[in-house]
Amino acid sequence: MENFIVHNPTVLHFGRDVVNELGNTVAKYGKRVLLVYGKGSVKQTGLYQQILQQLTKVKAEVYEYSGIKPNPVVEDVDAAAALGRAKAIDVIVAVGGGSVIDSAKVISITIPAYQSAWDFFAQKAKPTSAIPVMAVLTLAATGTEMNPFAVLQNVRSKNKQGFGNPLMYPRHSFLDPSNTFSVPKNYTAYGVVDLIAHALESYFGKGDASLSDKIVFSVIKEAMEYGPDLLKNLRDYDLRARIMYAATLALNGITINGRVSGEWGVHSIGHVISVLYDTPHGATLSIAYPAWLKLVKDQIPERIQLLGKNLFNTDSIDKTIEKLEALFKKLESPVRLKEIKLTTNHHQQIIDQMIKSKVNGANIRLTEEDYPRLVSFMA
Numbered sequence: 001m002e003n004f005i006v007h008n009p010t011v012l013h014f015g016r017d018v019v020n021e022l023g024n025t026v027a028k029y030g031k032r033v034l035l036v037y038g039k040g041s042v043k044q045t046g047l048y049q050q051i052l053q054q055l056t057k058v059k060a061e062v063y064e065y066s067g068i069k070p071n072p073v074v075e076d077v078d079a080a081a082a083l084g085r086a087k088a089i090d091v092i093v094a095v096g097g098g099s100v101i102d103s104a105k106v107i108s109i110t111i112p113a114y115q116s117a118w119d120f121f122a123q124k125a126k127p128t129s130a131i132p133v134m135a136v137l138t139l140a141a142t143g144t145e146m147n148p149f150a151v152l153q154n155v156r157s158k159n160k161q162g163f164g165n166p167l168m169y170p171r172h173s174f175l176d177p178s179n180t181f182s183v184p185k186n187y188t189a190y191g192v193v194d195l196i197a198h199a200l201e202s203y204f205g206k207g208d209a210s211l212s213d214k215i216v217f218s219v220i221k222e223a224m225e226y227g228p229d230l231l232k233n234l235r236d237y238d239l240r241a242r243i244m245y246a247a248t249l250a251l252n253g254i255t256i257n258g259r260v261s262g263e264w265g266v267h268s269i270g271h272v273i274s275v276l277y278d279t280p281h282g283a284t285l286s287i288a289y290p291a292w293l294k295l296v297k298d299q300i301p302e303r304i305q306l307l308g309k310n311l312f313n314t315d316s317i318d319k320t321i322e323k324l325e326a327l328f329k330k331l332e333s334p335v336r337l338k339e340i341k342l343t344t345n346h347h348q349q350i351i352d353q354m355i356k357s358k359v360n361g362a363n364i365r366l367t368e369e370d371y372p373r374l375v376s377f378m379a
């Protein structure tokens, strides 16, 4: 087991009506608020009105930046940061899924930095301070509500990339499972896939951490047990709650303690597909995970076997991969490129982008010669 430090500073407010605690919490940080949200789901559900009530109750001055798109782009982050800087805001309230909250986390370090957010992603700058972020989560998937990471796209350079810094933990995150009732079936499924993928990326990382392995199995079992039911009962509070908590735990650090690092090779493949075709994040992972396992199975046979034993009660490596693929199918998430209308005509473009993005993991190394095989497994 490796040395590790645990310090997760996010205060998590979980359960029914926790949004009612937002106003007083925001007031502790200041009066001038930048409210960030997406393309409009928050207005349809009434959550927007509830948030405004909370903010007006404490006499906050509210400035809005809306229209953050799924697979968020750096241009929005820079524009929102410019607005926040001009209005000298004290606190950011982000209401949405991973795309909105990730954007808010990067806005928070960009405002004081007076430069483009991409400079952080391109390793040209390091954040030195951050405006406090309050996150109101509306989609269970990414774990961004309790971690220091964000993923952005740079459309011009065709790049989708992650960045993390301890300054980027949300100060408070408000998770009311009822706020996820309206997430459509497909995005609900992508969220379940994403949380499974996060647990697996941790599991396949470097280092021996048996208790962290067991936490991984538990998180995935929760998703296996309740994910398919949730797809049939989208407004079931308890099912939404179980999946929401599982998604938070899948990427808040608890699955990684005692390891050198996570793996993240499959996410790097997924980002290639998202940046080229704007595919939802979870949908790229259900396609990429089984393919990646088929590619690397001879390098990590014991790890796949241990996973299979714990999740699917099998010693067979191939059966384990089959069962994982079957689970993604059961969740109605795509497992082949052709299901998202990417045919042989697209394969070379994907391979070229993999080369450009230097697709790889931290532990199990891929070479450029591997990419065509990987694409053939995804086809």
Ligand code: NZQ
Binding pocket: 037, 038, 039, 040, 041, 042, 045, 068, 069, 070, 071, 072, 096, 097, 098, 099, 100, 102, 138, 139, 140, 141, 142, 143, 144, 147, 149, 150, 151, 179, 180, 181, 182, 183, 184, 187, 191, 194, 251, 267, 281, 282
């Ligand atoms: O824009 P609006 O109108 O809000 O609609 C969104 C969007 O169309 C909709 N939605 C969200 N909450 C809803 C809702 N619709 C109805 N009711 C609600 N309650 O769902 C769509 C997808 O939203 P998005 O935020 O893009 O989804 P998700 O939470 O899956 O976030 C995906 C992004 O997070 C990144 C991904 O790469 C992707 O860019 N990730 C971030 C990570 C992190 N920060 O740790 C780790 C992950 O691996 C992931 O890479």
Ligand code: ZN
Binding pocket: 142, 194, 197, 198, 267, 281
């Ligand atoms: Zn993910």
